Amino acid sequence: xxxxxxxxxxxxxxxxxxxxxxxxxxxxxxxxxxxxxxxxxxxxxxxxxxxxxxxxxxxxxxxxxxxxxxxxxxxxxxxxxxxxxxxxxxxxxxxxxxxxxxxxxxxxxxxxxxxxxx
Numbered sequence: 001x002x003x004x005x006x007x008x009x010x011x012x013x014x015x016x017x018x019x020x021x022x023x024x025x026x027x028x029x030x031x032x033x034x035x036x037x038x039x040x041x042x043x044x045x046x047x048x049x050x051x052x053x054x055x056x057x058x059x060x061x062x063x064x065x066x067x068x069x070x071x072x073x074x075x076x077x078x079x080x081x082x083x084x085x086x087x088x089x090x091x092x093x094x095x096x097x098x099x100x101x102x103x104x105x106x107x108x109x110x111x112x113x114x115x116x117x118x
Contacts, residue, residue: 025089038082
């Protein structure tokens with residue numbers, strides 16, 4: 001009897017939604033959005049990130065002014081406690097997802113002998 005991987009993936013999604021990491025991130029995102037100054041800074045930061053990502057994906061040159069804009073935006077958000085807390089929560093969530101990815105990839109790594117080759 002084979003396990004229905006998609007059912008288990010959906011269960012994992014539900015577990016992630018109920019996790020402390022996600023709920024903390026959700027609460028902190030709400031704080032950022034409820035503070036007009038934090039929201040404006042965060043929106044600008046995300047816009048700058050998306051523009052840089054789009055340029056990279058399209059093979060466009062990233063200009064010095066693009067880099068300076070990104071650095072300036074990043075420096076601004078570091079001074080906002082709401083955004084700073086949200087970014088830390090995002091890092092915790094990212095770590096959880098990386099840990100889960102290692103677990104998910106374990107059968108393939110074992111199959112190919114990855115990490116066992118010396």
